[in-house]
Amino acid sequence: MTTFELRPWAHRDAEALARAVRTTPDLDRQFGGDAPAALDEAQRWIATQLATTDTHRGWAITADDVPVGSIGLSHIERRHGTAWAHYWLALDARGQGLATRALASAAEWAFAQGLHRLELGHRVDNPASCRVAVRAGFGAEGVEREKLRYGDARFDVELHARLVGDADPGVQPLEFAAPSWEDRVAAVWADAAALE
Ligand SMILES: CC(C)(COP(=O)(O)OP(=O)(O)OC[C@H]1O[C@@H](n2cnc3c(N)ncnc32)[C@H](O)[C@@H]1OP(=O)(O)O)[C@@H](O)C(=O)NCCC(=O)NCCS
Numbered sequence: 626m627t628t629f630e631l632r633p634w635a636h637r638d639a640e641a642l643a644r645a646v647r648t649t650p651d652l653d654r655q656f657g658g659d660a661p662a663a664l665d666e667a668q669r670w671i672a673t674q675l676a677t678t679d680t681h682r683g684w685a686i687t688a689d690d691v692p693v694g695s696i697g698l699s700h701i702e703r704r705h706g707t708a709w710a711h712y713w714l715a716l717d718a719r720g721q722g723l724a725t726r727a728l729a730s731a732a733e734w735a736f737a738q739g740l741h742r743l744e745l746g747h748r749v750d751n752p753a754s755c756r757v758a759v760r761a762g763f764g765a766e767g768v769e770r771e772k773l774r775y776g777d778a779r780f781d782v783e784l785h786a787r788l789v790g791d792a793d794p795g796v797q798p799l800e801f802a803a804p805s806w807e808d809r810v811a812a813v814w815a816d817a818a819a820l821e
Contacts, residue, residue, distance in 0.1 A: 629723060630802040631684040631696065631730055633809055634674040638685060639667040641692045645715035654775055655713045677813050679703070682734070682806055686714065686727050686799065693718035696727040698735055698743070706741030706789075712757070719753075723799070728761035730798035736789045746782040748773060758785040762794030 634642075646652050646662045653660040661670040674683045674697075683697035694714035701708040710731055712724045728745075735743055745763060747754035759765070763785035771779040804812075 627688050628690075629726070629799055630687050630690075631727060631799050632687060632690075632802040633804065633806055634671045634683060634685045634692070634695075636668070636671060636675075638692045639664055639671055642671065643667040645693065649713075649716040652713055652715075658775070675809075677810050684727070684731070684801070684806075686712075686718070686723055687802070688718065690802075694723060694727065696724070696731050698731055701735075701740070703739075706739060708735055708740055708743050710743055710745040710763075712754075722760075722796075724754075724757045725760045725796055726799045728757060728763070729794065729796040730801065732761065732787055733798055734801070741789050742786055743788075744784060744786045746772070746784050748780040749783055750780065755783060755785075760794060761787070761796055762791055763787040764791070 643662055643664050643666070646656075646660045646667070661667040680701045681697065681699045682701065683695060685692035686694035686696055694712065696710070696712045698708040698710055710728060712728060714724055732743055743763070745758055746769065747758065749768060755765075764787070766784045766786050769782045769784055772782040773780045
């Protein structure tokens with residue numbers, strides 16, 4: 626039986642990431658026209674995911690430790706307790722509820738960190754993403770007109786949000802596998818201290 630989990634991206638994932646991008650045509654749009662289809666591009670993208678900033682946390686969605694997707698929180702803002710969720714899956718990993726479970730995990734992580742409100746947005750012509758959001762407890766809050774531009778076309782975006790006090794959506798979250806982000810950040814600080 627396949628084990629699905631979340632863990633921080635690792636340098637060794639570059640080949641699997643590039644393969645996922647090459648086999649999933651709609652990811653180019655998700656990556657803003659700059660999807661990492663080549664090995665060196667995938668290596669660079671993973672390096673950005675591993676940067677230990679306070680404003681972003683990203684995890685690979687893995688099947689038996691091989692990345693098949695991504696879930697992340699960007700724009701983490703501690704004063705107001707907010708963040709922006711984003712996710713994608715390789716084509717052959719879709720249709721099994723993995724994005725919904727990963728989003729539920731990211732929400733659990735964020736609320737345990739003290740965040741209060743998580744937001745996400747999807748183009749109104751992306752019903753699968755809308756369904757993922759709603760099933761993971763992110764209610765729709767309205768349409769932002771022509772918010773995104775892809776090429777020459779502009780798209781309306783539906784905003785969804787989940788608050789810490791909202792009802793539990795009853796989704797089984799994916800487990801976080803080691804190392805945790807907290808362990809990674811501690812290791813980076815330990816390395817920095819050792820250099821002093
Ligand atoms: C969004 C995405 C992660 C969803 O993948 P997934 O979790 O495997 O989604 P599924 O294919 O299982 O679909 C999720 C739900 O939407 C429904 N759905 C899928 N396509 C649909 C369509 N065209 N119309 C209506 N409902 C649809 C499914 O039936 C499913 O419903 P259920 O939960 O009630 O069973 C995936 O499509 C993806 O990576 N897309 C490209 C990147 C992207 O759009 N990311 C989100 C940016 S906001």
